[in-house]
Amino acid sequence: MIHEECEILIVEDNPEDAELMLRSLKKMNLANQVIHLEDGAEALDFILTQGIYAQRKNIIAPRVVLLDLKLPKVHGLEVLKEIKSNPETKNIPVVIITSSREDPDIKKAYDLGANSYIVKPIDFREFMTTLSHIGFYWMVVNERPN
Amino acid sequence: MKKRNTKYQALRIAIIFALLGIAWILSSDLLLSNIAKSFHEYEHIQTYKGWFFVVIVAIILYYLVKYQLALNNKLSDELLQHEMKFKNTMENMLEGVQIIDFNYRYSYVNDVAARHGMKRKEKLLGNAMMECYPGIEKTEMFQKLEQCMHNRKYHKMENRFELPDGSSGWFEVGIQPVPEGIFILSNDITDRVEAEQKNKEAQQRLIEAQRMAKMGDFTWDVQTGEVTWSEALLDMLGYPRDQEIDFDMINTLIHHPDDLESVTNWLYSSLESGSEILEPHEYRIKDKNGEVIYVCTQGKINIQKDGKKTIFATIQDITNLKENELKLEESEKRYKNLFMQSPDAIFINQQDVIVLANKAFVNLVNAEQIEDVIGKSPFDFFHPDFHDHVREKIHKVREEGIEISSYEEQIRSLKGSVIDVDVHRSSFENEGFTGIHVILRDITESKRAKQALIESKRQLNTVMGNLPGMAYHTTLDAQWPMEFVSEGCFDLTGYTTGELTGSKHITFGNIIIPEDRDNVWKTVNEMIRKARQFVLEYRIQKKDGSIRWVWDKGIVLQKEGGEKHSIEGFIIDITDRKDAEKALEEYQNELEVKVQERTEELEAFAYSVSHDLRAPLRAINGFSDILLEEYATDLDDEGKRLAKVIQKNSRNMSMLIDDLLTFSRAGRKAIQLTNINMQEMVKSVYYEATTEEKRKNLELIVREIPNCMADTSMMRQVWMNLLSNAIKYSSKTDKPRIEINWKEGNSKLIYCIKDNGVGFNEQYIDKLFGVFQRLHNVKDFEGTGVGLALVHRIIKRHNGEIWAKGEENKGATFCFSIPK
Numbered sequence: 006m007i008h009e010e011c012e013i014l015i016v017e018d019n020p021e022d023a024e025l026m027l028r029s030l031k032k033m034n035l036a037n038q039v040i041h042l043e044d045g046a047e048a049l050d051f052i053l054t055q056g057i058y059a060q061r062k063n064i065i066a067p068r069v070v071l072l073d074l075k076l077p078k079v080h081g082l083e084v085l086k087e088i089k090s091n092p093e094t095k096n097i098p099v100v101i102i103t104s105s106r107e108d109p110d111i112k113k114a115y116d117l118g119a120n121s122y123i124v125k126p127i128d129f130r131e132f133m134t135t136l137s138h139i140g141f142y143w144m145v146v147n148e149r150p151n
Numbered sequence: 152m153k154k155r156n157t158k159y160q161a162l163r164i165a166i167i168f169a170l171l172g173i174a175w176i177l178s179s180d181l182l183l184s185n186i187a188k189s190f191h192e193y194e195h196i197q198t199y200k201g202w203f204f205v206v207i208v209a210i211i212l213y214y215l216v217k218y219q220l221a222l223n224n225k226l227s228d229e230l231l232q233h234e235m236k237f238k239n240t241m242e243n244m245l246e247g248v249q250i251i252d253f254n255y256r257y258s259y260v261n262d263v264a265a266r267h268g269m270k271r272k273e274k275l276l277g278n279a280m281m282e283c284y285p286g287i288e289k290t291e292m293f294q295k296l297e298q299c300m301h302n303r304k305y306h307k308m309e310n311r312f313e314l315p316d317g318s319s320g321w322f323e324v325g326i327q328p329v330p331e332g333i334f335i336l337s338n339d340i341t342d343r344v345e346a347e348q349k350n351k352e353a354q355q356r357l358i359e360a361q362r363m364a365k366m367g368d369f370t371w372d373v374q375t376g377e378v379t380w381s382e383a384l385l386d387m388l389g390y391p392r393d394q395e396i397d398f399d400m401i402n403t404l405i406h407h408p409d410d411l412e413s414v415t416n417w418l419y420s421s422l423e424s425g426s427e428i429l430e431p432h433e434y435r436i437k438d439k440n441g442e443v444i445y446v447c448t449q450g451k452i453n454i455q456k457d458g459k460k461t462i463f464a465t466i467q468d469i470t471n472l473k474e475n476e477l478k479l480e481e482s483e484k485r486y487k488n489l490f491m492q493s494p495d496a497i498f499i500n501q502q503d504v505i506v507l508a509n510k511a512f513v514n515l516v517n518a519e520q521i522e523d524v525i526g527k528s529p530f531d532f533f534h535p536d537f538h539d540h541v542r543e544k545i546h547k548v549r550e551e552g553i554e555i556s557s558y559e560e561q562i563r564s565l566k567g568s569v570i571d572v573d574v575h576r577s578s579f580e581n582e583g584f585t586g587i588h589v590i591l592r593d594i595t596e597s598k599r600a601k602q603a604l605i606e607s608k609r610q611l612n613t614v615m616g617n618l619p620g621m622a623y624h625t626t627l628d629a630q631w632p633m634e635f636v637s638e639g640c641f642d643l644t645g646y647t648t649g650e651l652t653g654s655k656h657i658t659f660g661n662i663i664i665p666e667d668r669d670n671v672w673k674t675v676n677e678m679i680r681k682a683r684q685f686v687l688e689y690r691i692q693k694k695d696g697s698i699r700w701v702w703d704k705g706i707v708l709q710k711e712g713g714e715k716h717s718i719e720g721f722i723i724d725i726t727d728r729k730d731a732e733k734a735l736e737e738y739q740n741e742l743e744v745k746v747q748e749r750t751e752e753l754e755a756f757a758y759s760v761s762h763d764l765r766a767p768l769r770a771i772n773g774f775s776d777i778l779l780e781e782y783a784t785d786l787d788d789e790g791k792r793l794a795k796v797i798q799k800n801s802r803n804m805s806m807l808i809d810d811l812l813t814f815s816r817a818g819r820k821a822i823q824l825t826n827i828n829m830q831e832m833v834k835s836v837y838y839e840a841t842t843e844e845k846r847k848n849l850e851l852i853v854r855e856i857p858n859c860m861a862d863t864s865m866m867r868q869v870w871m872n873l874l875s876n877a878i879k880y881s882s883k884t885d886k887p888r889i890e891i892n893w894k895e896g897n898s899k900l901i902y903c904i905k906d907n908g909v910g911f912n913e914q915y916i917d918k919l920f921g922v923f924q925r926l927h928n929v930k931d932f933e934g935t936g937v938g939l940a941l942v943h944r945i946i947k948r949h950n951g952e953i954w955a956k957g958e959e960n961k962g963a964t965f966c967f968s969i970p971k
Binding site: 019021022025028104105125127128129130132133 | 762763765766767768769770772773774776777805809
């Protein structure tokens with residue numbers, strides 16, 4: 006994983022949610038280079054290419070980070086903050102995918118520079134549909150900076 | 152006579168003179184011839200003799216003529232004087248003197264006559280009477296004058312003359328013929344006539360007075376028996392003026408038969424006594440109508456030198472007097488009765504001897520009869536302790552003649568018991584002696600009552616003293632000068648009653664803390680204006696400096712005339728209560744905070760719980776779907792069914808959690824009121840809640856419901872739930888019909904939604920709005936049972952009400968009210 010190419014980084018501590026996400030991405034044939042991390046600290050190391058992932062320095066950054074807020078070790082918003090305040094990583098699109106519909110979280114996320122905020126639909130079907138839309142959008146439609 | 156004398160006198164003197172002359176010549180010649188020696192001497196002496204003779208004659212002539220002239224003067228003076236006297240007399244006569252000549256001309260008029268005639272003397276003199284007084288010819292006097300002119304006789308008359316100035320006067324005229332004509336002497340008797348008239352009037356008045364005084368008089372000539380009555384007497388008795396009065400008539404008609412004897416005795420004894428005074432005697436007589444009159448007769452007995460007696464008496468009608476006397480007698484009798492019967496004990500003290508006493512007094516001193524007390528001294532009855540007091544009072548009454556009331560003296564009855572009495576003493580005239588009228592009142596009962604009153608007052612004081620507060624009585628003044636404070640003031644204020652009520656010391660106003668003083672004064676006055684009483688709380692500073700809260704209630708006592716109002720009230724120390732209140736408040740605040748914290752914790756908890764529950768739900772749903780999808784071929788029908796059950800249940804759980812979350816959010820989210828267009832909202836919610844398919848079969852009627860002030864999202868939730876319910880529960884009817892209406896309430900708006908669906912049994916109406924309570928099976932109608940609870944919560948938070956009516960299979964109507 007350390008050296009794998011990563012187009013989509015999913016930071017999600019719930020394995021089932023993660024599995025559903027992967028499934029939908031797979032359905033869209035977008036699941037090739039998807040890396041799934043389970044806590045905020047590891048996510049930070051990965052994106053900031055530090056720690057155990059220090060060797061990823063020369064690997065291209067992911068096309069999009071799907072970031073949950075409720076993460077162990079480091080909170081999603083903290084991760085977002087770190088990503089967006091680091092000049093080297095601030096351009097990476099971060100899509101907050103979380104269960105919280107709470108206004109303060111939404112506002113804070115956008116304040117910190119989130120590119121998008123998606124509330125996980127309760128219905129799994131909807132969930133999966135939404136995911137595929139997200140995947141399609143960020144991987145296909147969106148232009149990334151160089 | 153003098154004339155003749157003069158003639159003779161003159162002749163005599165002339166003859167004497169001649170004789171003397173001759174005698175002188177002869178004698179002198181003789182002498183001379185003897186003396187002279189020569190002719191020459193003789194001639195000289197003759198010449199000297201001649202001169203001498205001439206000188207002598209001249210001197211004699213001088214004295215003679217002087218004498219004569221003087222005599223003449225004297226005579227003429229005398230004559231003049233006489234004339235003057237005569238004139239003076241005429242002038243000074245009181246009578247008027249006029250002398251007219253035969254032509255009726257005034258030859259002399261004196262001043263008085265002129266005055267009488269009211270003309271100036273000068274005007275009259277020389278003029279005829281007819282000229283001076285035109286019309287005088289017609290008068291009686293003039294006729295008399297004419298008569299006098301002719302018959303030269305004296306005439307006298309009285310005449311009323313009209314004077315030139317229009318007034319008139321009475322004159323007595325004497326007409327006397329005199330050589331020159333007529334001498335008229337006139338006397339002004341106007342005054343006399345007037346006096347006579349006045350006298351007559353006075354007499355009349357006297358008679359009238361007598362009549363009014365009901366007095367008449369009579370004379371009785373004892374010898375002849377002649378009785379004369381005055382007019383007044385006649386009138387008094389109603390007899391005519393020409394009534395014949397004689398003894399018979401008097402004895403039969405006049406005198407009252409019962410008194411006849413006494414009158415006769417009185418008259419004869421008076422006559423026989425020889426006194427000149429007829430002493431007054433009262434008796435009855437009858438008037439012409441037979442009415443009885445009381446009279447008093449008195450007078451004089453005139454005894455002439457020959458012993459003949461005449462009685463001059465006045466009779467006065469004293470009927471009124473007598474009547475008054477009788478009335479007085481009666482009233483005296485009545486008083487005596489009163490005296491005797493009076494419930495107050497009375498006795499008369501004369502020179503320290505009881506001369507009169509009534510029954511009540513006898514009873515008071517436990518005597519048997521009046522005789523037991525008469526003759527005793529009042530001091531026998533008054534308690535020895537009071538003797539000095541009594542003596543002093545008696546002395547005062549005697550000396551100053553005033554009435555004195557004396558309270559709480561004591562007397563001793565004949566049995567020895569002591570009785571408390573109030574005594575009233577006054578001066579009393581009794582048959583010429585001044586005594587003391589003493590009224591005693593037994594006050595044993597009233598004293599007892601007084602004691603009872605004092606006792607009850609004492610009890611009241613004790614009660615007041617034990618009350619946990621201070622009763623007070625003050626005037627409405629910013630200084631609150633206390634007229635009275637109860638004992639409780641010491642505990643309340645630290646000051647004694649004396650300190651608070653004496654104006655030299657502090658007033659209650661000083662005790663009220665400065666910050667509260669103005670407010671107290673203002674509030675009291677405001678409250679009094681409205682309701683004549685006040686209640687308020689304020690702080691005072693006790694003597695020891697501590698600040699205490701007090702509760703003060705006072706009532707205004709109406710005072711007449713612009714005096715300041717009086718206030719009676721009660722003050723309690725409520726510091727403890729205030730502290731308790733404060734503690735309670737603080738505690739409540741703490742609780743509020745705690746509750747707030749709890750609620751927040753709870754809500755956070757509810758949130759995170761539901762939040763966290765979502766993820767596993769998603770997984771259950773997702774994975775069971777994946778199972779169905781990808782392993783459909785490996786599952787038989789039963790397997791498929793089981794998987795479906797799992798899915799359905801997790802869906803339910805999901806809805807439940809959502810509803811719970813919404814429910815909890817509704818409780819804590821702040822309400823933001825805006826003006827909501829209810830009509831638009833209903834329509835919009837309807838479209839959100841239904842598909843086009845569903846709407847085809849549904850009849851929705853939305854009346855013109857008014858706007859209201861509510862929280863938008865919450866109200867939306869309300870409509871969403873109510874509408875969804877209506878739709879849901881009428882989904883099984885053929886022609887589902889939903890009507891939304893409104894009505895006006897008491898300062899609120901009432902919205903109603905009515906459906907013709909399956910309705911509900913009103914028996915379970917209490918459960919309708921309960922959380923998780925359902926009246927229908929989930930098989931028939933899905934739902935978590937939270938919807939209506941949520942609606943109920945929201946409406947309650949808007950200070951509205953929600954209620955419902957329903958009937959099974961007939962439909963239901965839900966109504967809620969929103970304050971305007």
